[in-house]
Amino acid sequence: MSGILAKYVAPSVGTIVGAIMLLSPIKAVWEIRKTKQLGEINPLPYPMTVVNCVSWVIYGAVAADPFIAPANILGIVAGLFFTMTALPHCTQKLQDIIQGIMVFSGCLFGILSMIGVFALDSKGIKQMWGAMSVAVVIIYYVIPLSTMIQVVRHRDASSIYLPLAVASIVNGGAWTVYGLAVQDVNLWGPNGFGAFTGCVQVALRLLFGAKKAREDVAHGRGQCEVMEIEHRPKVEHERQRSSVESLASWKQDDMSDSKALLPKASEQINTVQTEDGQGTKMKENMGANHRHSEV
Numbered sequence: 001m002s003g004i005l006a007k008y009v010a011p012s013v014g015t016i017v018g019a020i021m022l023l024s025p026i027k028a029v030w031e032i033r034k035t036k037q038l039g040e041i042n043p044l045p046y047p048m049t050v051v052n053c054v055s056w057v058i059y060g061a062v063a064a065d066p067f068i069a070p071a072n073i074l075g076i077v078a079g080l081f082f083t084m085t086a087l088p089h090c091t092q093k094l095q096d097i098i099q100g101i102m103v104f105s106g107c108l109f110g111i112l113s114m115i116g117v118f119a120l121d122s123k124g125i126k127q128m129w130g131a132m133s134v135a136v137v138i139i140y141y142v143i144p145l146s147t148m149i150q151v152v153r154h155r156d157a158s159s160i161y162l163p164l165a166v167a168s169i170v171n172g173g174a175w176t177v178y179g180l181a182v183q184d185v186n187l188w189g190p191n192g193f194g195a196f197t198g199c200v201q202v203a204l205r206l207l208f209g210a211k212k213a214r215e216d217v218a219h220g221r222g223q224c225e226v227m228e229i230e231h232r233p234k235v236e237h238e239r240q241r242s243s244v245e246s247l248a249s250w251k252q253d254d255m256s257d258s259k260a261l262l263p264k265a266s267e268q269i270n271t272v273q274t275e276d277g278q279g280t281k282m283k284e285n286m287g288a289n290h291r292h293s294e295v
Contacts, residue, residue: 006178014174016071022079032086032089038090044097048101049140050079050102053072054072054105055109055129058129062116062126068187083098083102133190137190138190141194148197156209162205175191
């Protein structure tokens with residue numbers, strides 16, 4: 001039973017968790033694709049993912065191990081997609097580094113393949129690609145060490161993503177168990193180191209916590225309060241402005257109505273004056289006729 005767990009269940013768990021870890025940058029990469037900006041994302045792990053997974057696929061092939069290749073084939077595809085998405089938005093310096101990694105690793109794999117074909121037997125080929133895979137994955141695991149040094153120095157573990165650190169423990173532990181079961185030092189050696197680095201990251205996160213995240217939350221609350229205080233006089237000002245505009249509009253409408261009534265009033269006055277003038281003339285004519293009749 002223990003043999004089944006170690007030789008079949010453990011590598012299956014390692015394959016699933018490893019695939020999840022390899023796909024974990026998808027959200028950040030999709031943000032790069034959407035915004036066309038790199039922001040604060042470091043793209044260098046993406047080409048290293050390709051190099052690491054290619055070396056393990058080759059090692060899985062020469063070692064005739066069916067559990068090694070599947071997750072790493074997925075890692076090659078994901079790493080290439082991540083690299084090609086981020087590359088156009090990198091600075092010239094980062095582009096040169098990424099291109100250098102890809103070209104150098106391609107040349108190195110080509111040279112090692114030629115050495116394996118013409119100079120080594122099957123055992124030597126396995127040892128060569130095993131050493132290559134271990135070297136690459138150690139570099140892959142050493143990268144977080146610089147982050148850990150900064151965590152201890154600043155006593156702030158906000159840069160450590162806890163779920164990913166836990167996944168590193170599970171993934172490294174599963175492959176370590178499998179490596180010990182099949183007696184392959186190329187599997188249990190680097191993966192044991194990876195599980196150890198994951199444990200250190202979890203311990204640092206629990207010890208120091210996310211100081212920066214707490215400060216950001218406090219700063220965000222302070223900003224909300226300031227914005228609310230600043231917003232109050234603006235609201236009062238808008239109300240006063242609205243009242244003044246309403247009063248001005250009412251006066252303007254009143255003046256417009258008055259202007260509209262003026263022509264009508266003038267017309268009525270003219271009509272009255274005309275009628276008065278006609279009445280006066282009629283009276284004068286009647287008076288003249290009366291005097292004429294008397295004569």
